[in-house]
Amino acid sequence: MGVIEVSGINKSFGETQAVNNVSFEVTQGRIFGLLGPNGAGKTTAIRMINNILIPDSGTITINGQQASAATQNMIGYMPEERGLYKKMKVGEQLIYLAQLKGLSRSEAKDAIRFWLERFDALDWTGKKVGELSKGMSQKIQFIATIAHDPDIYIFDEPFSGLDPINSETLKEVVLELRDKGKTILFSTHRMEQVEQMCDEICLFNKGRAVLKGDLREIKQSFGKNTINLEFQGDASFLDKLDNVRINNRSTNFAEIRVLNGQNTQDILRTAMSHAEIYTFERIEPSLQEIFISTVGEDNINPKDLG
Amino acid sequence: MSFRQIKLVLQREYMTKIRSKAFIIATILIPIGLIAFIAFAAGIAMWDSEPELKIGIADQTEQLYPRLANMDADRYLDVSELSEDSLRSMVIQEQLNGYIYLRDAHVNAEQNPELVYGGSGGFALLNSIRSDLRDAIREERLQRANVSQEVQDIYASKVSLDSRKLTKEGEEKEDNTGFLSGLGMFMGVFIFTALFGYGGLLTRSVIEEKTNRIVEVIASSVKPIELLIGKMAGIAALGLTQIAFWTLAFFGISAAAAPVAAMFMDTTAEELANTAETAEGFDPAALQLPSIEPMIFVWFIVFFLLGYLLYSTFFAAVGSAVDSETDTQQFMFPIMVPIMIAYFIMFRTIESPDSSLSVIGSLVPFTSPIVMITRIAITDVPIWQISLAIILIAVTFVGAMWLCAKIYKVGILSYGKSANYKELVKWIKQG
Structure with missing residues (x-):
């Protein structure tokens, strides 16, 4: 009880x-x-x-x-x-x-x-x-x-x-x-x-x-479909990636949620050709990512999430 | 409702306020300020003198001027030798305030004397000249009619009125109307001031809990209605303490000062008695404090408390609706209006305590705390009217409490901005 x-x-x-x-x-x-x-x-x-x-x-x-x-x-x-x-x-x-x-x-x-x-x-x-x-x-x-x-x-x-x-x-x-x-x-x-x-x-x-x-x-139910990426170099390649959602982005860090079965190895290859990669790690999604995928991106005001 | 919680809130409200420096200073300074104010007002009244006005008298009867000069040699000047043209120019140049031609026709009451003047002096001047002329002409006519000295003395005598009160029990009492009017006004003004003073204290106390952001912590232990009642009762207790302190201080100081005052009063009374003019109709006994019915004080406390309770609900609601003290103004106005109306009715009540305005004012709940206590002090108010007033205030209080508790309940948890009237209505519907 x-x-x-x-x-x-x-x-x-x-x-x-x-x-x-x-x-x-x-x-x-x-x-x-x-x-x-x-x-x-x-x-x-x-x-x-x-x-x-x-x-x-x-x-x-x-x-x-x-x-x-x-x-x-x-x-x-x-x-x-x-x-x-x-x-x-x-x-x-x-x-x-x-x-x-x-x-x-x-x-x-x-x-x-x-x-x-x-x-x-x-x-x-x-x-x-x-x-x-x-x-x-x-x-x-x-x-x-x-x-x-x-x-x-x-x-x-x-x-x-x-x-x-x-x-x-x-x-x-x-x-x-x-x-x-x-x-x-x-x-x-x-x-x-x-x-x-x-x-x-x-x-x-x-x-x-x-x-x-x-x-x-x-x-666990959301699976390990998120990538923690640390890099050094031009970050503009992140904008060219398809079927991903990027959370917690900063100058040399990005948390990338892989959508619709996009191949993670393709992402790694794209990243390697544009910047020097320090970390590339598949992890469970953050709570924030879970929240966004639960309510749908259109249903929230990103500013409300600190 | 939990009395334990109400008692805890009451105690905190009372103890933190009574120990605060501001409260202690106010308790001491208010009576001192009041005495200073009365002394100042009395001083002004003594210092303020009538301006010296010069009135030229062109007396063709040669009898009236000496009589007027007898009355006030500084004011009335003999201008019989001057022409009317020069008198006019003297008035225009302000060497003279005005002039009057007096002829036999005036003595014979065939014509009214006429004052030509520059317009300064007001009613007070016109009245005193009129009465001086009336006396002078009457004396002159009596003289001319050749009546005996005895009759002249009869006309010269002035009658004053003494009064005694006959109570319902058939006892005759000394009439203290003058003193009781003063007492009634004092009590009315006290309640008038106290409604604003203690009401404002409650408003600030409610706002303090909001701006300090402690109110939600409290609300997680205490129901809003318990908090409200506790705070209202705490400040009521504070008010009663203050009144008790002032009363004790008053009697203490009077007891100590009585011998001194008595000495002072005796000499004053003698002096006054020596001045024939003022002694007329003046009873030195009036200087002594007449006995007051103790019930007046009981009613005073009753109407003070009832008035405070009724108005404090609104003062608390205002505090809960605003976010800072500066925003209280828009809501204070509707609370002030009935208190001000009561205040003005009170002055009518002092003149005529049983007029229909006074009776109605003493029964309408929003004005009765002030008007009723003034009436009770001055006149014998039927007990049914007092009871009716108390019942009406009590019923209105319950209604006001019901309404204001709803506003309070929502208001104390609304941060960030002050509400407007539309929102208040919404809150009442919500509650």
């Missing part, structure tokens, strides 16, 4: 249908990625799981219970638009937020002490959040999300705006939580960031869940 079960949910705002008949299931102890371009309905779906929005139809259960005020306490949620009270002291603020999640005052104090110590931030307790640097307040935000020790963690676009050090910390903690049997769901439009982390994914496009399942299985 899934820790989070979403079945057939719909949500409209006026004319726009933000989420259209979406179902998925998140199993315990897994890292689940909700992927898709901006405006695909990820945040709306996440807000419904958090009981901030109520679906027009369909059901959401958390640990077998209908989403409600009670299930909110089972979740640690870090929204995309996040922040803290700037004029409030770190310690008081964290205690307040943990109390709102159902902890008693003394439980909250203990938990917050533990986490502040863990992040080397015990000195900040009496400081106002407005006095902290951005990186410091990101850590405080993180403690606010996890202090009440929930079973489920939901991060909406967790890496946007996070500095590299905190990104690493977040990744470490997320993996650590997973190893403790916690369940993690996060959403992102930057697909390359989550490839290494996710066990399962659900691809969103225009309010619909277009592809879902175990990440490794999905990748």
Whole structure:
């Protein structure tokens, strides 16, 4: 049974249908990625799981219970638009937020002490959040999300705006939580960031869940029909290749998706005659490539994919 | 709805605000500012004097001028020797503000005297000249009619009006209408100011949560309605604390200052009594604080709270609909209009607390918090009217809360731009 079960949910705002008949299931102890371009309905779906929005139809259960005020306490949620009270002291603020999640005052104090110590931030307790640097307040935000020790963690676009050090910390903690049997769901439009982390994914496009399942299985099913090409020299030959789609192109690198059975050896020969080849490797497609071939090139705005 | 969550929100709202420097400074400065303002206004009133106006009197009766000169020798000048042409040119050159020819025909009331003047002085001048002339002519006529001194004294006497209130219980009480009018106005103005003050505080507090981007974190633990109620109650508690502080401070300072004030009052009263003119109709006892019905204060708190609750729903909705404080203006206007109307009705109520405008104003929920407390202070308002006003505000509050909670629920999670009225309607339909 899934820790989070979403079945057939719909949500409209006026004319726009933000989420259209979406179902998925998140199993315990897994890292689940909700992927898709901006405006695909990820945040709306996440807000419904958090009981901030109520679906027009369909059901959401958390640990077998209908989403409600009670299930909110089972979740640690870090929204995309996040922040803290700037004029409030770190310690008081964290205690307040943990109390709102159902902890008693003394439980909250203990938990917050533990986490502040863990992040080397015990000195900040009496400081106002407005006095902290951005990186410091990101850590405080993180403690606010996890202090009440929930079973489920939901991060909406967790890496946007996070500095590299905190990104690493977040990744470490997320993996650590997973190893403790916690369940993690996060959403992102930057697909390359989550490839290494996710066990399962659900691809969103225009309010619909277009592809879902175990990440490794999905990748295998797409086959090794992508070429990683590193080269030195004139890159213009890439434009002359037929039946390919080029992703992640830069001055001396290209990820080439082979379409319609185009012969990979022909591509190699063309490349060799124009440039010096450092790497030529057949790999499984990237998530971004999987997304594009799932929804069709015409159905997405490439700018939405970071 | 969870009372635990509401209590947590309330506590945070109250504690963070009451400890903030801005709040402490405001609590101390507002009464000082108020006293300074009153002192300044009183100072202006004392310093501001009537301009010295010169009125030429060409008196052909030779009886009237001495009487006028007796009344105000600085103002009335004897110009009997000057021709009318030179008087005209003196008025034009502003050496004289005006002139009057007085003849026997005026004394005999066959003709009205005529003032020719440059137009300066206003109603105050015309009124005082009219009353001076009336007195002078009346005295002259009495003299000519050769009536006895006794009768002349009768005409010279001036009657003032004392008043006592007869209550429904049949008790006669000292009439404090003047003092109570002042109290009613003070309470009305206080509620008027408090609606804007505490309402604005709530708006800013809602905007703060939006701009700090913490509101979605909160929304993942607390229902929007719980958050809204908690914040409204927190600021209400803040207001009551402030009122309690000011009340205690007032009584504390009065108790300490009473002996000093009493000394001052005694000497003033004596001085005043010595000045025959002002002593007429002046009762030194009026300087002492008359007793006030304690119920007035209970009603004051009741109507302050009800008024705050009703309006705070709108102030909160405005905060949730905008993205920054500068965008609140377009939504504030419709909230300000009824408060301003109530404020203007209040002044009518002070003059005439039982006029139909006052009664209606004290029953309409959007004006009653201000108008009703002023009426209650000044006059005996039937208990059914007070009850009706309370019920009407309460019902309107429930409706306003229902409407504004819908706006609030959607608004707090809409980032990036301020809504317009069309969107607000959409949000209400959505909720």
